[in-house]
Amino acid sequence: MFYIADLSDGECIRSDGLNLTQTWIENHKDFKSAFVTNNEGLEKVSDDVDYLLGLFYHDHLPYDLLRDKDPKGTPSLSQMTQKGLNILKRNENGFVLLVEGGRIDHGHHKNYARLALEESSEFDKTVSLIIEECGPDTLIIVTADHSHVMTLNGYGRRGNDILGYGIETEDDKPALTLTYANGPGFRYHYRSNESSILGPWIDVRNDTNRLNNPKYRQLATFELDDETHGGEDVGIFATGPGSHLIRGVIEQNYVAHLVSYAACIGPRANMNSHCNHIRSSGSKQVVLELDPRDARVAGSIPTQGEIKKKGYILSRDSEVTLSHWSRSIELVIMPLIVL
Template sequence: SDTLPKSSFDEKNKDHWNIQAQWTLRSKVLAPLNKKIAKNVILFLGDGMSITTLAATRVYLGQKYGHYGEELRLSFEAFPYTGLAKTYCVDNNVADSACSGTAYLTGVKANSGTVGLSAAVKRGDCAGQRDGYHSVTGLMDWAQRAGKSTGVVTTTRVTHASPAASYAHSADRKWEADSDLPKHGLRCDDIATQLVNGRVGKNINVVFGGGRRNFISKKERDSEGFHGHRRDGKDLIKEWLHNKRSQGDVAKYIYHRDELLNLNVADYNSVLGLFSPDHMPYNLEAGDDDPSLNEMTEKAIKLLSKNENGFFLFVEGGRIDTAHHETKARKALDETAEFAKAVEAALRIVDPEETLIVVTSDHSHTMTYSGYSKRGSDILGFTNKMNASDGFPYMTLSYANGPGYRNEEQYARSNLQLEDIKSLNFTFPSLVPISRETHGGEDVAVFAKGPWSHIFSGNYEQNYIPHAIAFASCIGPGFTSCEH
């Protein structure tokens, strides 16, 4: 439609801007510093959630509800304290999810492609993994030692790089099941095995996400008829249940959304939910049997809250990243909106006075937001000020590289008006042809609310984050607020 949505404010009135700024100023000046111990901690991670992604998602979400969009804030953008984290790996200037996961979950920067190991171990070095000397643990381990309950929630496979960094030590992020390891040479424990039998993994109380195939044999089919991926014939789901029960836990395995929603929290203290053989589907393509990120997050918090010592929960919106890799900006923005919804769900059910919530990202992407479009223009459409110098329109969102490259003849850009840009799987234009778009190397935002959230402001290395969380919650071997 040609009629632009209305802003909920009179933006042409100078009083609007003055009142708004004064209100922000007062809320900052009058906000007391919370220096209590953080009994509970939730670390939310938007995988690949660059600052550009946040700005575009505000507009995407706002326009859904009839606003211009630019003036709105995502749930966590209202948090009082923000910082910027530097994301590079020890060996690469642009991070992947494995080295960055190791940084923000264990406090140690690592090499690209490695999980839970210091940079003394190069990618693929199984001997370095087995040696154990270079293994690093972090928040999950420290919280368990302090008697807290722990949980992992993700929309990717639960053995994927980000969640794996919380419990595993792997010289290659791809070693998710035994069949992913090289056929010859040393044998290293795969990531799924470490989740079920590892010292930290086996003590996690709640695990929700995808990746069921990495837990069962190739010869078996799972509850939904999909083949497993393991070569060793093991059924790690049965092993997980056996381990939990022998530890005296009341444990349950679930694989369907209904089971999650109907789960009686009072009855169990350990739950494994594997809702898909691979990554969970994108929200825009999910079926009735697929739980949303906020449904999984809410149930995890309720299960973990029963512990009087508190809990540590890691929640990942992992498919923001996979959508960007495919240059499918529509899906990436929608996954970011879903992620913001999960943060909102958490805020509704925790005590903000004793719960520290940190929201961040592991790395950026190459999507840019450009042109001089009128307010309220479709963020997923063409810029509406003028065509490019070749006479063709261009899109507000585009990528520096990726599969959205069009095969252009004689230096002429392809005419995107001939394509269905409203399609869910439309690939947004890329400058450089490459089958998977790459990450970006700039800093990512960190948002914090709750006890000691003020120590997350400023610009710092990504590996500072878990040290600050441990300080606030009195866990881990470093300096903590209990000694402060």
């Protein structure tokens, strides 16, 4: 199987004629492997395969709002993630999975706010899926590599559609709630030969294209073929073991070191005593659940020595969690190592 979109104009053809897909298939023919190209193929793949390659489009994947959801169509980000988790979770030693909602970026570059928001919604759905599937004993990090120059304009009426217009009074021109500092949306909205109270800009109140076209471009105030990235800091969010190490403002490259430390792989694994214990004893990681409400009833907090008597020893990461245990009102999950 080799996915080709259109041979007539040379799409997906390398100048050296090498078929990388066929090469991958040949290299994995002696293993439990699968190569899939559509929804139907992904759904039929058994979760016990050791290698899976999915090429679902000859270019960037379609936007989620516009993709073909039929059996021969393209899977969503959450569907691909679910299949990946089903396969990777079989490994008792854990796994590292990278999931990117890359079309959010593409939507913003074209000032397609609606498509960018729909992609963000699908990404949010995917994060929720990962949290539900992996549970609290898995480190999950969500971040971005940059921002965009989209602006959320204020003073919209209560209940205002986020894709609608916000400012509208007798003296003010109607303005879209979402606009961009630059991008291709400038040319669509600007009317150089129009002279009215609105000036050279189209009246968004009467723009039916805004309501019916998913590729409607929001207003941009400076014309560019592609909108630029923004320069401000982006957010980073984490849950699970090691998530306490993400606090305040951090450098971007710190994230890679954190993953190395928490997953016991790469150059920072030797800094984690938990990793050293696994390498020396071959022990498996388990999870102990402690409810602080039980501690208040009992009138005491279990000490590290008491936990050791039960056959467990706290890793270094867990000591931070334990020190805040009595002040927590939620279930505390601490990674432990079997002796």
